[in-house]
Amino acid sequence: MEAVYTQGIWMAESLQQKTSNHRNLWLTITLFGDPKAAFLLVFPFTYFISRPTGVKVLWVAAISEWLNLVFKMLFGERPFWWIGESHLFDNKQPNVQQFPSTCETGPSPSGHAMVTAAIWWVIVSTLGSFLVLSAAPYLLYAAMLVAVGLSRIFILAHFPHQVVAGSIAVILGIVLSRRVPGGRSLVFLSVGLLLGTLILHNGLQRLGLNLSSIPLAKKWCSHAEWIRLDTAPFSALTRDCGALLGLGLAQRWKPGGWPLSRAPKALSLAISSMGLYHINRLPLPVQPQGLFYGLFFLKFVIVPLLVVVLVPGLIHLFTHRK
Structure with a gap:
């Protein structure tokens, strides 16, 4: 794999040098492709346009990111720490730089590419069934995958082959969107995924396999404040299981959703977006870590x-009239 990793580093260097003037664009694209955006941005937007599509988006986002977490347990490297750990560049350091979104923890494959490929397939396939020029959404979909993948290479977060591996998750979008479990099933599934992943993690640790990449990130990240606990693999696990549990409870509480016309839906979207914005900004104590994850x-x-x-x-x- 050394040859593959090395070629990936030189590709990242070339991309940074040739597109340095578009740095802010790449950083914006990588933020838009963040799995967290699927829960806080894409889900509410699609839900108030098409309730079934919105539910599918949240379901597919949670399962695809959970599978990404399982694949991360199979190990891999990230470019920003592999440059130093490999010692292949001691004589000639690549001319690359890090960014605030670079120093994530957890290796291969790319979660950004994986979740983006899965959830946006749900959306474009829905659009394609309504539009006359049905090829247009799929062309935009392909362009989006390429842009998110290049942004991850640009910021040294992933190697090219990790981005390609994550993009194959379009298959998950096709398969998972065909059927969304009911409320009770989602509640049990959330608990099962959480317990199953913890058992697998503890089992691998008992075999002497250290799955934490946080020490590597701390060692090679150029700015310690760029390392955030909410980018750790276990944070992704709690996010996915929490979202599935919340979706299951919501479907049990109000299975068909509330009957709203167009204007109340728009108002609901605006208020929900503001609420999610403040929930996302809510600071959490990082110590003890158990409290943070809870x-x-x-x-x-x-x-x-x-x-x-x-x-x-x-x-x-407030809007209902008998």
Whole structure:
């Protein structure tokens, strides 16, 4: 794999040098492709346009990111730490730089590419069934995958082959969107995924396999403040399980959603977006880590409850006329 990794480093160097004037664009694209954006941005937007599509987006985002977490347990490297750990560049250091989004933890494959490929397939396939020029959404979809992948290479977060591996998750979008489990099934599934991953993690640790990449990130990240606990693999696990649990509770509480016309839906979207923005900005204590992960889990349990039940319910209460 050394040859593959080395070629990836030189590709990242070339990309940074040739597109240095578009740095802010790459950073914006990588933020848009963040799996967290699927829960806080794409899900509420699609839900208030098409309720079934929105539910599918959240379901596919959670499962695809959870599978990405499982694949990360198979190890891999990230460019920003592999440059130093490999000692292949001691004599000739590549002319590359790091960015605030670079120093994520957890290696291969690319979660950004994986979640983007899965959730946007759900959206473009829905659009393609309504539009006359049905090829247009798929062309935009392909351009988006390429842009997100290049942004991850540009910031030294992933190697090219990791981006390609993540993009294959379009298959997940096709398969998972065909059927979304009911409320009770989602609640049990959330608990099962959480317990199953913890058992697998503890089993690998007992075999002497250290799965934490946080020490490597701390060692080679150029700015310590760029390393955030909410980018750790276990944060992704709590996010996914919390979102599935919240979606299951929301579907049990209000299975068909609230009947809203176009204007109340737009108002619900605006209020939900503001609520999710402040929930995302809510600071969490990083010590002890157990408290952080517990609160992070609860934060994403609230996300579907807020979008599906609480805000539309209040809007329906104030706008409903007998």
